[in-house]
Amino acid sequence: MSAYEPVIGVEIHVQLSTRTKMFCGCELSFGDPPNTHTCPVCLAHPGVLPVVNEEAVRRALLIGLALGCEIAPRSIFHRKNYFYPDLPKAYQISQFDIPICGRGEFRALREDGSELLVGITRAHLEEDAAKLTHAGGRRAGAAESVVDFNRGGTPLVEIVTEPDLRSPSDVALFLRQLRQTLLFLGVSDCSMEEGSMRADANVSIRPVGSHEYGTKTELKNMNSFRFLERGIEAEIARQEEIVGAGGRVSQETVHYEPDTGHITSLRSKEESHDYRYFPEPDLVPIAPDPAWVEELRAGLPELPLPLRRRMVGEMGLSAEDAEVLTEGPELVVYFLEAAALADPKACANWIRGELRAQLREAGVEPWQSKVTPAHVAALVGLLDAGTVTVPAAKEVMAEVIVSGEDPADVVESKGLGAMDEGDLAAVVAEIVAANPDQAQQLRDGKNKVIGFFVGQTMKRTGGRADPQSVQRLVREAVRGD
Amino acid sequence: MIDDETVRHVARLARLRLSPDEEQVMREELSGILEHIDAIRAMDLDGVPPTTHVITLENVVRPDVPVSGLTRDEALREAAHATDEGFGVPRMD
Numbered sequence: 001m002s003a004y005e006p007v008i009g010v011e012i013h014v015q016l017s018t019r020t021k022m023f024c025g026c027e028l029s030f031g032d033p034p035n036t037h038t039c040p041v042c043l044a045h046p047g048v049l050p051v052v053n054e055e056a057v058r059r060a061l062l063i064g065l066a067l068g069c070e071i072a073p074r075s076i077f078h079r080k081n082y083f084y085p086d087l088p089k090a091y092q093i094s095q096f097d098i099p100i101c102g103r104g105e106f107r108a109l110r111e112d113g114s115e116l117l118v119g120i121t122r123a124h125l126e127e128d129a130a131k132l133t134h135a136g137g138r139r140a141g142a143a144e145s146v147v148d149f150n151r152g153g154t155p156l157v158e159i160v161t162e163p164d165l166r167s168p169s170d171v172a173l174f175l176r177q178l179r180q181t182l183l184f185l186g187v188s189d190c191s192m193e194e195g196s197m198r199a200d201a202n203v204s205i206r207p208v209g210s211h212e213y214g215t216k217t218e219l220k221n222m223n224s225f226r227f228l229e230r231g232i233e234a235e236i237a238r239q240e241e242i243v244g245a246g247g248r249v250s251q252e253t254v255h256y257e258p259d260t261g262h263i264t265s266l267r268s269k270e271e272s273h274d275y276r277y278f279p280e281p282d283l284v285p286i287a288p289d290p291a292w293v294e295e296l297r298a299g300l301p302e303l304p305l306p307l308r309r310r311m312v313g314e315m316g317l318s319a320e321d322a323e324v325l326t327e328g329p330e331l332v333v334y335f336l337e338a339a340a341l342a343d344p345k346a347c348a349n350w351i352r353g354e355l356r357a358q359l360r361e362a363g364v365e366p367w368q369s370k371v372t373p374a375h376v377a378a379l380v381g382l383l384d385a386g387t388v389t390v391p392a393a394k395e396v397m398a399e400v401i402v403s404g405e406d407p408a409d410v411v412e413s414k415g416l417g418a419m420d421e422g423d424l425a426a427v428v429a430e431i432v433a434a435n436p437d438q439a440q441q442l443r444d445g446k447n448k449v450i451g452f453f454v455g456q457t458m459k460r461t462g463g464r465a466d467p468q469s470v471q472r473l474v475r476e477a478v479r480g481d
Numbered sequence: 482m483i484d485d486e487t488v489r490h491v492a493r494l495a496r497l498r499l500s501p502d503e504e505q506v507m508r509e510e511l512s513g514i515l516e517h518i519d520a521i522r523a524m525d526l527d528g529v530p531p532t533t534h535v536i537t538l539e540n541v542v543r544p545d546v547p548v549s550g551l552t553r554d555e556a557l558r559e560a561a562h563a564t565d566e567g568f569g570v571p572r573m574d
Contacts, residue, residue, distance in 0.1 A: 025548030026547070026550045038556045039548075051542065051543045052541065053545050057542065076534075083495070085568075085573060132570075134573065144562070145571070279533035284536065
């Protein structure tokens with residue numbers, strides 16, 4: 001047990017998947033050729049004026065409402081001043097002391113069923129910077145970087161948490177479930193890899209039992225939850241070593257190298273945080289109509305946490321089932337449709353298990369496949385009624401994946417219905433009679449041999465036999481010899 | 482009057498390199514602006530709410546509908562230094 005307790009807060013940048021940028025009508029794009037989505041506003045030509053994208057405001061409000069934030073009756077934009085080539089105006093339009101979404105909280109569910117409560121400090125609107133690339137090496141004469149302004153001006157919501165997190169694994173859990181919530185809201189693609197969701201962590205340590213905060217460092221821009229978790233672990237270890245040796249942690253921005261596991265300092269100049277915020281004179285305040293806010297609140301989808309509780313409490317799913325199935329909004333809708341028609345636990349097992357496994361090769365998700373939720377429910381119903389065996393059901397599913405035919409029709413046309421006990425007993429008896437050596441081994445107590453008989457029987461019956469019945473019948477047949 | 486160090490700090494933030502003469506001019510001009518603020522500070526402003534905007538408009542927004550902008554050639558035409566695809570700047574990594 002360490003003598004120190006980590007104290008962690010996170011800042012999450014979420015790119016909104018609107019059609020256009022935050023302050024101009026340029027279309028958002030990912031992967032288009034550089035500098036093909038720009039205009040005088042996002043290139044900061046002289047004399048241009050920004051105009052707020054209403055859809056970005058709507059999405060920021062949805063995020064705030066889902067996080068239980070106080071919605072500011074009137075919020076304003078500020079200029080955050082700094083010089084860098086990815087920021088053509090030399091300031092970023094952001095929000096400062098009156099963000100659109102104020103205090104809120106987020107509840108995440110740990111695997112053991114306990115709840116993780118994370119205070120939300122704020123969620124505000126701002127614009128993304130452009131993208132700098134350093135590829136291409138050094139050109140004749142001047143060493144240079146190249147700026148692509150396609151991303152410049154993309155609407156961002158920055159979510160800031162209280163320093164409520166106490167372990168790297170809780171940070172990862174919180175971020176994963178926050179991401180799910182954002183996906184359910186449909187406000188962002190939330191792709192860590194593509195950078196549409198980015199997280200920074202503020203990390204400090206303090207002696208266990210202390211209520212003071214230690215000096216924090218900022219761990220920047222990790223592009224996966226796992227790396228962020230590992231990076232925080234490494235940073236905590238680094239700080240413990242410094243403090244344990246009687247040193248002091250200095251306030252700085254650090255970077256985690258996933259390849260080496262090392263923390264490096266991006267020792268920034270002292271004035272780099274001197275952003276000289278002041279109110280943006282080119283934009284008037286945002287004062288959302290309370291009736292609109294209430295309409296948005298009423299229209300929020302069922303969010304992952306209450307949904308997971310319902311799945312475990314009312315549908316008999318495991319916590320793991322619930323977590324997997326609430327991974328994204330499409331899968332949830334798919335599952336809920338199936339679960340409304342057949343036993344939810346069985347539907348969960350088939351969707352998570354066999355269906356996804358069979359679809360994986362084609363790289364297709366259940367909701368994109370020819371297998372409808374009603375098909376899954378029908379298959380579960382056929383199994384329940386004993387009409388098909390589990391191996392046959394898998395075969396039926398494979399067929400439905402290809403043809404989109406109704407499972408009952410597939411059973412009929414392919415003759416995949418379960419064999420009745422009498423026919424099966426006859427097949428087993430034949431196989432036992434044809435393999436006297438193996439039968440003797442089984443009689444002598446070599447139980448492994450049962451697998452041979454089951455395999456033979458399944459082969460002969462084309463999977464239409466229930467393996468457990470086969471085992472029972474083989475033992476009966478061997479005894480009866 | 483602000484001191485020289487403050488002038489140099491602000492110049493650094495603005496990525497400006499000032500000669501000693503220019504520093505002196507800036508020191509006087511910036512001090513003049515601050516004195517103006519001091520004049521406002523000296524007034525009795527109890528009960529006057531902070532004002533960020535002098536117009537009373539709110540919620541000036543646009544619909545989320547794409548508008549065509551510049552072609553890449555147009556965008557890069559005014560650049561001090563451009564590559565085939567983008568704006569060239571001093572190496573940043």
